[in-house]
Amino acid sequence: MRANCWEAPKHLKVQDVPDPKILNQSDAIVRITSTAICGSDLHLFNGFMPTMERGDILGHEFMGEVMEVGKNVKKLKVGDRVVVPFPIACGECWSCKNDLWSLCENSNPNAWIAEKMLGHLPAGVFGYSHMLGGFAGGQAEFARVPFADVGPMKVPEDLPDDKVLFLTDIFPTGYMGAEMCDIKAGDTIAVWGCGPVGQFAIASAKLLGAERVIAIDRVPFRLKIARERAGADVTINYEETNVREALKELTGGRGPDACIDAVGLEAHAPGVQGFYDKAKQSMRQESDRISALRQAIMACRNGGIISIVGVYGGFDDKFPLGSVMNRSLTIKTGQCHVHRYLKPLMEHIQRGDIDPSFVITHRMKLEDAPVGFDIFNHKEDDCLKVVLNP
Amino acid sequence: MGTEITRDTGQAGAWEPRSTSRRDKPTTRRSGGETSTKDAPSHYSETQSTEKDPVTQALGWFSIGLGVAELFAPRATARVIGLNEDEHTTLLRTYGLREIAAGVGILTRPKPTYWMWNRVLGDAIDLASLGKAMRSPENNKTRLTGASLAVLGVMALDVICSVSLTSEALPEGTRDDGSFTLAESSDGSVPLVSVITVNKPVEEVYQFWKNPENFSRFMDQIDSVRITSGRRAHWKVKGPPGLGIEFDAEIVTDTPNELISWESVDSAEIENSGTVRFRPAAGNRGTEIELQMNFKPKGGAVGQRIAKYFSAIPKTQMMNDLRRFKQIIELGEIVKSDATAVKGMHAAQPPQYSELEG
Numbered sequence: 001m002r003a004n005c006w007e008a009p010k011h012l013k014v015q016d017v018p019d020p021k022i023l024n025q026s027d028a029i030v031r032i033t034s035t036a037i038c039g040s041d042l043h044l045f046n047g048f049m050p051t052m053e054r055g056d057i058l059g060h061e062f063m064g065e066v067m068e069v070g071k072n073v074k075k076l077k078v079g080d081r082v083v084v085p086f087p088i089a090c091g092e093c094w095s096c097k098n099d100l101w102s103l104c105e106n107s108n109p110n111a112w113i114a115e116k117m118l119g120h121l122p123a124g125v126f127g128y129s130h131m132l133g134g135f136a137g138g139q140a141e142f143a144r145v146p147f148a149d150v151g152p153m154k155v156p157e158d159l160p161d162d163k164v165l166f167l168t169d170i171f172p173t174g175y176m177g178a179e180m181c182d183i184k185a186g187d188t189i190a191v192w193g194c195g196p197v198g199q200f201a202i203a204s205a206k207l208l209g210a211e212r213v214i215a216i217d218r219v220p221f222r223l224k225i226a227r228e229r230a231g232a233d234v235t236i237n238y239e240e241t242n243v244r245e246a247l248k249e250l251t252g253g254r255g256p257d258a259c260i261d262a263v264g265l266e267a268h269a270p271g272v273q274g275f276y277d278k279a280k281q282s283m284r285q286e287s288d289r290i291s292a293l294r295q296a297i298m299a300c301r302n303g304g305i306i307s308i309v310g311v312y313g314g315f316d317d318k319f320p321l322g323s324v325m326n327r328s329l330t331i332k333t334g335q336c337h338v339h340r341y342l343k344p345l346m347e348h349i350q351r352g353d354i355d356p357s358f359v360i361t362h363r364m365k366l367e368d369a370p371v372g373f374d375i376f377n378h379k380e381d382d383c384l385k386v387v388l389n390p
Numbered sequence: 391m392g393t394e395i396t397r398d399t400g401q402a403g404a405w406e407p408r409s410t411s412r413r414d415k416p417t418t419r420r421s422g423g424e425t426s427t428k429d430a431p432s433h434y435s436e437t438q439s440t441e442k443d444p445v446t447q448a449l450g451w452f453s454i455g456l457g458v459a460e461l462f463a464p465r466a467t468a469r470v471i472g473l474n475e476d477e478h479t480t481l482l483r484t485y486g487l488r489e490i491a492a493g494v495g496i497l498t499r500p501k502p503t504y505w506m507w508n509r510v511l512g513d514a515i516d517l518a519s520l521g522k523a524m525r526s527p528e529n530n531k532t533r534l535t536g537a538s539l540a541v542l543g544v545m546a547l548d549v550i551c552s553v554s555l556t557s558e559a560l561p562e563g564t565r566d567d568g569s570f571t572l573a574e575s576s577d578g579s580v581p582l583v584s585v586i587t588v589n590k591p592v593e594e595v596y597q598f599w600k601n602p603e604n605f606s607r608f609m610d611q612i613d614s615v616r617i618t619s620g621r622r623a624h625w626k627v628k629g630p631p632g633l634g635i636e637f638d639a640e641i642v643t644d645t646p647n648e649l650i651s652w653e654s655v656d657s658a659e660i661e662n663s664g665t666v667r668f669r670p671a672a673g674n675r676g677t678e679i680e681l682q683m684n685f686k687p688k689g690g691a692v693g694q695r696i697a698k699y700f701s702a703i704p705k706t707q708m709m710n711d712l713r714r715f716k717q718i719i720e721l722g723e724i725v726k727s728d729a730t731a732v733k734g735m736h737a738a739q740p741p742q743y744s745e746l747e748g
Contacts, residue, residue: 003739020740023726053729055737072722092720094589094675106717109730112706124727127738134729134738144740146725 002390003057003140004369009047012370017057020136020144025070028148030082034161035062035138037372037386038086038169039195040311043265044129045373048281049313051113051131058369060086060126061168062138063161066148075149082152084145085338086169088124088135091150095123102335107146108133117314122335139369141390153342156350162357163349165387166200171356172341174200174262175207177309180332181258183208190214190247190256190299191232192292194222196359196385197309198262202230203354205260214250216243218268221382229358239270247299255301263292264310277317286317297323308333359385366390446496446506446551452544453493453509460486472533473523481519488512506552513545582683582705586712589676590719592668596647598719599666599679602639608714608724610707622655637662661685681712 003017020029038061043049045058063083066076076082089096089104096104104123108114111121113131124146127137136143145152155164174197181189189205191198194217205213215232217223218239226232236246247256268274269291277289290312297306297320306329324331348354361384364372372386459467464482465475473482492512495505520538523529588595598604602615602623613626618638627635639662643651651665667680685704714724732741 005737005739018740018742020728021743023728023731023746024723026721026723053735053737055739057728057737057739090721090725092589093716094587097589106713106721106725109725109727111713112710115709124725130729130738134727134736136728136739144728 001141002366003136004059004366004388005054006044006052006056006058007054010045012045012058012373014367014369017055017136017140020142022068022070023144024146025072026147026149027070028066028073028076028145028152029068030062030064030084030143030145030152031067032062032064032138032141032143032390033081034064034165035059035140035366035388035390036165036168036170037061037139037369037376037388039197039376040128040264041373042377043311043313045377046266048265049129049131050117051110051129053130056127056129056134057136057138057140058127059137059139060128061165061170062126062143063155063165063168064143066152067142069148073148076152076154080152080154081157082154083164083167083342084126084138084143085151085153085167085172085342086125086128087122087151087335087338088126088133088146089150089339090147096150099337099340101337101339103337110134125335139366139388141366151339153346155346159349160357162360162387163355164346166196166356166359167338167342167345167349169336169338170196170359170385171200171345172338173197173309173336174202175204175341175345176334176336177201177260177262177307178204178208178210180307180309181205181208181210181260181305183210183258185209186211187257188212188214188251189258189260190216190296191226191260191262192216192296193262193264193310194219194226194230194232194235195262198222198260199226199230199359199384200356201260201262201309202226202232206231207348207353212250214247214256219379222379222384225358225384243295244299251301255299255304257301258305258307259296259300261293261296261306261308261310265289265312267292267310269295280317286315288312288314288316290316290319294318294320297329300327300329303328305329306331309336311335360387362386364388442500442502443551443554445547446502446555449506449509449544449547449551450493450496450502453489453496455493457486457489457491457493460489462486470533471520471537472530474526474528477528478523485512485516485519501555501558503552503555506548506555509548510545510552513541513548516541517545582685582708583680584705584708584712585678585680586709586716587671587676587678588716588719592647592670592677595677595679595719596650596668598715599650599668600644602641602652608718609711610714623652625654639664679712679715681708683708 001017001019002014004012004014005017007013022029041058044052066078066080066082069076069078087102087104088107089101090106093105102123107124108121110130110133114121117131122132124133124135126135127139178201183189183205187210189210191201191213194215198215202213202215212233213231215223215226215235216238218237220237223235223237227235234250236243265288267289269277273291277291280286281289293308300306308331349356361382362372362375364386366388369388372388375381375383376386460482464479467482468475468478489512492505492508495508496502499505517538520534520541524531524534603617605615606612611628613628615623615625617623621641622638624638625636638655639652640655641650641652643649647668649665649667651663653663654661662683662685664681664683669678671678717724727738728740729736729738732745
């Protein structure tokens with residue numbers, strides 16, 4: 001089959017690889033109909049995630065049709081149309097039983113690497129480094145999906161791929177970002193980053209009853225989508241406006257009740273701070289650039305919540321813990337427990353509360369995946385989300 | 391707190407079923423006198439933090455002195471020990487850093503066992519380097535011989551201090567006062583302890599471990615375990631053809647739902663023993679399993695301590711074994727990813743049929 005493989009930082013190649021086969025009896029093989037490039041794939045593309053190997057198939061947002069199932073698969077049948085959550089979860093361990101799916105204790109066969117870097121192990125993830133399991137990803141014609149009865153969710157025939165594809169990652173991730181804000185009547189929520197996850201965080205904060213959502217980015221096109229499609233009430237372009245001053249003025253000096261970081265480890269910042277982080281990261285002296293998170297913490301109101309859904313990888317510099325401690329902030333974070341949100345978010349889609357396809361700006365053939373990465377990475381051509389069709 | 395970690399508190403022999411004979415050897419006595427670990431639990435913390443043998447202290451300062459000389463005056467150092475001044479400055483500076491690290495470790499750690507053995511290893515490296523230097527005509531052989539003798543003398547002191555520190559090692563467990571210590575072997579064997587929690591009741595977990603033939607399903611290095619008679623089993627350890635190790639082991643303790651332990655019988659290449667303990671995890675979290683393995687390779691105290699430097703690798707291996715056990719008991723099979731379905735390095739892309747075993 002054809003698959004989009006990581007060759008080296010900033011170098012991808014669509015090439016012929018062996019077809020997937022059943023390796024565990026709970027596996028299913030899925031023929032992929034739609035797959036997407038995630039913002040977090042860019043961290044792999046740019047070489048900021050350790051433990052990538054030449055030839056690794058990328059992609060963790062995919063859906064398709066079940067072609068084959070292992071002997072122990074009971075619920076899923078050949079021909080079913082499914083969306084596949086990006087974390088791989090067994091359904092039997094304590095974490096899975098306690099709704100903490102992205103922390104599955106059994107799905108990461110390279111747990112020992114993760115344990116060395118992170119202390120304890122998170123779940124395996126499709127196409128996301130050897131530290132997270134060494135699973136082939138979904139930017140391919142076919143994929144092997146472990147624990148077929150646990151993760152994949154069947155989708156009704158009347159819903160097109162575009163409307164349900166993002167249940168695999170970015171919609172639940174944005175939703176969990178908003179849910180962690182514990183939104184109450186009258187709350188103002190500020191969202192850093194208007195990439196796809198940021199857009200869904202904005203939309204979800206509105207769904208969950210936020211009084212006002214303020215969106216922060218530097219790309220005018222993304223800020224426009226945030227206002228016109230996701231439902232942001234106010235947007236701030238951080239390259240034109242001092243964000244902390246603006247947030248103070250917008251909130252009577254209190255600061256937003258909760259701040260969502262939908263940026264992650266490759267944050268940009270104007271001026272000296274941005275230069276400092278870029279220099280340190282490029283010399284491998286810090287694993288993440290945390291300028292957006294720093295700003296979110298400093299801006300949050302006393303006693304407020306910092307919700308982190310942007311991806312971070314390691315050990316970070318100039319983390320304002322003093323501000324967190326002295327002002328009683330709460331930090332909530334995690335890789336999205338996608339399995340938890342599949343059903344409720346599907347209901348929102350079916351009721352017409354939201355049509356997740358509003359983020360799609362580019363549609364390409366799988367063969368053009370490297371071009372898609374390049375455009376998305378440079379935010380060229382008003383790119384927000386690339387969907388690939390094998 | 392540590393109240394949940396219940397062990398046979400303070401009993402030195404609690405870990406190994408038939409270890410009393412080993413522990414009674416004179417080397418296992420504390421250097422301070424007759425007090426055995428059994429009698430004075432509260433004594434440990436005092437000795438650890440305050441008493442440090444003056445010789446150990448002196449060796450620490452010696453390390454720092456030598457290290458500073460090697461680092462900042464490599465040429466002068468080379469002249470004194472008879473090396474060609476121009477050739478070895480970088481190497482000497484590196485050795486200097488090593489000496490300083492060991493010195494700081496010895497002087498600052500309450501119980502610098504690791505750093506003392508680090509000195510022993512360093513001495514061995516120094517001797518090897520001096521030996522190599524002897525072969526070069528550019529160096530002064532008389533001075534090199536003198537330097538080697540000096541290293542040998544210091545090494546003797548290092549070994550004595552290291553062995554004495556090692557013999558003060560404490561058994562793992564929670565003591566009466568609630569303090570918890572990790573295992574350190576007291577008899578020269580390399581103890582490996584790993585723990586895992588599985589989401590299954592104790593009875594089911596115990597039944598699985600009761601049959602040693604199950605071990606080869608998740609222990610990567612074990613080729614097979616075959617029960618030969620009631621309590622005995624024949625173990626085959628994986629290895630290159632003809633070099634695999636085989637031995638017989640016997641179950642020495644079997645307390646249903648609590649503990650199973652075994653020990654190799656007619657000592658093979660490696661004397662070894664294992665203990666697995668089960669306890670219910672509080673609050674319906676399943677069962678905690680604690681596996682301890684002891685390996686006693688040939689080669690005496692020094693060999694074993696050097697072996698301990700590399701014990702991080704078997705410890706990771708052992709933890710991986712326990713994770714595979716968890717997958718078997720929770721899921722019925724070992725979870726494979728595209729990269730791990732194949733031995734050795736493999737990209738995260740589907741393996742070829744020919745690459746898959748079986």
